[in-house]
Amino acid sequence: MSQSIQFSTPSRTPHLLNLPHSQFNRPLSSISFRRFPLTTIKYTSIRASSSSPSPSPDLDSSSSSSSSQVLLSPNGTGAVKSDERSVVATAVTTDTAGIEVDTVTEAELKENGFRSTRRTKLICTIGPATCGFDQLEALAVGGMNVARLNMCHGTRDWHRGVIRSVRRLNEEKGFAVAIMMDTEGSEIHMGDLGGESSAKAEDGEIWTFTVRAFDSSRPERTISVSYDGFAEDVRVGDELLVDGGMVRFEVIEKIGPDVKCLCTDPGLLLPRANLTFWRDGSLVRERNAMLPTISSKDWLDIDFGIAEGVDFIAVSFVKSAEVINHLKSYLAARSRGGEIGVIAKIESIDSLTNLEEIILASDGAMVARGDLGAQIPLEQVPAAQQRIVQVCRGLNKPVIVASQLLESMIEYPTPTRAEVADVSEAVRQRSDALMLSGESAMGQFPDKALTVLRTVSLRIERWWREEKRHESVPLQAIGSTFSDKISEEICNSAAKMANNLGVDAVFVYTTSGHMASLVSRCRPDCPIFAFTTTTSVRRRLNLQWGLIPFRLSFSDDMESNLNKTFSLLKSRGMIKSGDLVIAVSDMLQSIQVMNVP
Template structure:
């Protein structure tokens, strides 16, 4: 079984229980609901189908809601599109109604009316994921005058980025606030926040989520130039539950060549701080229309796995592509092959490590013991799943099973690298609880009689954050 998790976006190509179930069987662990598209009813229906498919497969999988954020877009064109020629003048006009088809090859409306205040002559604007490049020549009132450097076809609602960042749009829009309420109603396990510039943006999102009654974990999508400043990035990671290396808009703002090194740095920083990390955007892009990936895509996914990402993500490939199930299957095979090539150096991870919490020390001791005893599995009995999360920050090659009575904790653990979540009722008696854990692993063919397993638990049982005991047992032997 692969350790790296797969996040698959749902859409028209993957909108039935049968297809979702097939994707789960192929290796999908978390399903993404993209709030940039669809209605609350669409998202609710998809969430229900995920739960139904997961129950059919006997698996706990997670659901992640992904907020649109302040994606700055041109409006609608007369005829749906316009062609921009290199060297021609082109105006971005904040005074035009962006909901009417008023744009043309000379002038386009905007949904972000503050753009004239955020740019000046000499700035570079990138449209349609960077395919079209404009240089600002002057700003007059509501009109941003530009000249086309790289031309091409520009269609309705294409995005605008400023090279190097610097746009002042807030991370949460009115639409996002409404979508957070939808996410709470659906009971998503994770909520991804688009375009945060600072830790304050994530703290605001957490406050809004809590006020709406939500308990989802927050993922910060790193896609603005401001967010990759080392101190700012560390601050965002600290106040989030995880980050997403959102390579699309990030590449447009900082340049394609800068992204691979940033990806590696972000994965390391997140793992160092015991936070989750998802690598996203165009990982298997060719499989939108082709039944097999390119060799470059295989290398891309494998390198993210070798870097230590918790999850790799599919967007249009699984939402709108011709081969959603085959894409998941191919991605799972790549991840597994990359993991098998890894050399585990767990001892090195523990050099100069200091633990101030008992539960975290037990988690690390369980990893160390299982690694050196060549145990078949680690069973982390945990109310919240935090013990399994800490274990998952280090690669030991030993499968980790997060055993929890809380369905919500199990669904969250579906995103943790190397962790298999299992819902198991806890007995107040420790020995009976440990026996139930052993039985749960045997029933899933994860272990067999004679195998060595490492168990961690807390006493008294059922107390969140109370992991304080480690036990090594041989499956099938009588316990005193």
């Protein structure tokens, strides 16, 4: 037997009631107290399993005759293989009546029992170390949820090759890896190093930073700079920081387009590294502020991303919400409506100043600590991270913690203790996702770095869950429409019930993905199985905390959906009879609690 609460919202225009709050000037607040012909709460008992008619006369469409139909998928009949790799090697057939499950998720679920699956999502920047099909497959097997392409590096042809490989992996091997394209932006950066992978600057050396482009090879100790106004803007005595201070120079002389600099902190110069200059202890940014957030090259990259069907575009050096809105309307006009999520990278002082409005306009945010740490003092970065994570969760936007999580693993096979502590902190803050940069793009141990993220995430999540140490963050109300408010209340209640009842899983049936993100926002103790009808929504949900996204064709007949899901998941060994499940749905606004039959 299942127990359910259903909120039947009026689909026809009801008469308006006089309610105390004008913003609630719809028959909403009557829901909890009275029965209206169009707005009711029903406490009904329905049978989760199929065969007999519902005992309750109060039942709506979920008691339809289709309830006795149990649909079986050809996918569901596949034998359970314990070895992760052999599961992955099995191609998953796509059947519109069936269910698409991420093969790695499936293996993880079977191996661990589903309470212990990883909640924190993992992003890998793809570069020369990981662009081959087999290397991408190894990352997908290792738990990569999103592949990031940094348009600062590589040619469009190179990126196209990676995108197609990831798509092929998804199609042939049953993964749901999403693709995030990260724009170059037009902050000041160094040029490439004429084909060299790095150059070493030693203490006391004099280097020339120039706005001249080189025709052939790079002259010794010379670096080109992307910004034409550079030589005019810097002054003798300014401090020049490469990559937020990984290498430091002092400006000692200006000669036309050339700026002579003395190396004061030695280190490795990497191609296209970011440059900032500081005067009297503060960042000089008046001129930077004039540079467009999305450059003409970025617009071409964005067109490329639309054409290749990327899932997310991460915008570098966002300064205000305006640019996000601008890009979103551009995408809405060019791509098939809302199919590409826009992620705001928080990596400048302006983006911190306008944080709330930027996040509100975006579909998610990234704490881009690399450049952020070059714009604000390093000791302020942890507090900024905590604030960004909290604001995102409050506003129900996925948040990524990025840069230098496991920096030493670019060269070494094990992380430092400090790095493990940093990863743990991001997991404890319950950010949606962690990102690898150089570790996976050009490091020597990309798979090992991903394994560290995976094992540390799992361990820290379990620890905090078992100890019940997660502080309960009060979540502000965010819904703007009547129906949004109901969805939000349903998800908040479902998550709370899930924790109080110790259920094994929450099922959420969602067409747009919104309802799934609302459940994820509550960070419940149990895993969240998110069923959605489209492949693209499923991939996008792969960025969000705790969601195990499935593609499934479903109807507005919840009983039939549940029966279909139970039989499919049971036949795959992913759930078993007796498991306690809470189901919510955005078609039929309801909460149902039931044991798997």
